[in-house]
Amino acid sequence: MIKKFIWVLLISTLINTSFVSAYNEIDCSTDIVFESYSCNQCFDWGSKTKWDYIGLLIDDWINPTNKDKLLYKEEQRMPELFNLNPNNVAWSQTPSSEWFWEYSEEFDALYSEDNLWYVLEAWKRVTWLQSKMWYAYKLDNNSAATNANIGLLVYPISTHVIESDWTPSIIDNEYIECVLFKSAWASEIETPEKPEKLPETGPTEYILLLIIAMILWFGVLRLSSRS
Numbered sequence: 556m557i558k559k560f561i562w563v564l565l566i567s568t569l570i571n572t573s574f575v576s577a578y579n580e581i582d583c584s585t586d587i588v589f590e591s592y593s594c595n596q597c598f599d600w601g602s603k604t605k606w607d608y609i610g611l612l613i614d615d616w617i618n619p620t621n622k623d624k625l626l627y628k629e630e631q632r633m634p635e636l637f638n639l640n641p642n643n644v645a646w647s648q649t650p651s652s653e654w655f656w657e658y659s660e661e662f663d664a665l666y667s668e669d670n671l672w673y674v675l676e677a678w679k680r681v682t683w684l685q686s687k688m689w690y691a692y693k694l695d696n697n698s699a700a701t702n703a704n705i706g707l708l709v710y711p712i713s714t715h716v717i718e719s720d721w722t723p724s725i726i727d728n729e730y731i732e733c734v735l736f737k738s739a740w741a742s743e744i745e746t747p748e749k750p751e752k753l754p755e756t757g758p759t760e761y762i763l764l765l766i767i768a769m770i771l772w773f774g775v776l777r778l779s780s781r782s
Contacts, residue, residue: 578734586735588639592709594733598778602739603694603705608649609636610691614710614732615779616662617680623717624782625672626683628658630713630727634684636692639704640738645696646706655690659683674717680779683712699738706736712780730782 583589583597603609614634618624633656638646648655662683665673675681692708699705710732715723 583733586704588704588707588735589733592637592707592733593731594709595730596732596778596781598732598734600708600734600736602702602737603697604739605694605697607694608691609693609708609736610686610689612686612708613682613778614684614712615680616675616683616712616714617779617781618675618677619781620716621677623677624675624714625670625717625723626675626712626714627672632711632713634708634710637707637709639707640699643697643699643703644694644705644738647693647695649691649693650689655686656684657687659685672723675714684710697738701738701740703738704735705738708734708736710734710778710780712782714782728782730780732778732780734778 578598578600581597581599583594585597589597600609612634616626636646636648638644659682661681662673665675665681667674673683692706694705697705711729712731713727713729715727717723
């Protein structure tokens with residue numbers, strides 16, 4: 556039990572460290588592509604090159620007002636990665652694009668069976684959407700010029716204000732977060748050769764190596780929709 560706790564603590568520390576350094580919030584006026592996608596909040600997640608993976612994606616819903624807000628699942632559009640340089644870049648979703656995103660348990664706890672909506676109280680926040688474990692975007696090919704825009708991950712969320720008589724506002728408020736990826740360099744990287752023999756490990760060490768490898772390969776991105 557103690558060993559299990561230590562491994563969980565170690566993994567949590569690695570994830571948090573990756574999250575802190577994963578991206579930077581920037582002014583949306585810094586690149587015209589943000590205006591093209593009607594972005595309200597913008598982020599720079601640095602340069603990517605061939606074989607890079609982007610996973611463990613998390614989106615927080617924040618209510619920074621003094622009124623409760625609600626959300627209908629039926630009105631939501633799932634996040635999407637747009638290829639900004641299709642002539643030189645190829646993205647894919649691994650293992651597939653099907654069921655890539657899921658709602659969190661803490662978000663599901665906000666469900667109102669009486670009204671069939673999800674309520675977020677004033678001044679509260681919740682992690683509402685996340686990519687599934689082992690799912691990621693993969694940069695399959697990159698021959699774009701250095702520092703060229705190659706991808707934009709767009710997170711939309713639509714919410715309604717709950718008025719004093721407990722009726723929702725008719726007009727929904729769509730808030731869009733955008734994460735920009737640039738090209739690290741124009742190059743073709745050869746597929747790394749497989750080692751002839753893997754080192755011998757016990758079951759516990761093997762699982763730990765898999766988890767750490769996943770964390771190192773995947774980025775960690777947590778966004779906050781102030782909607």
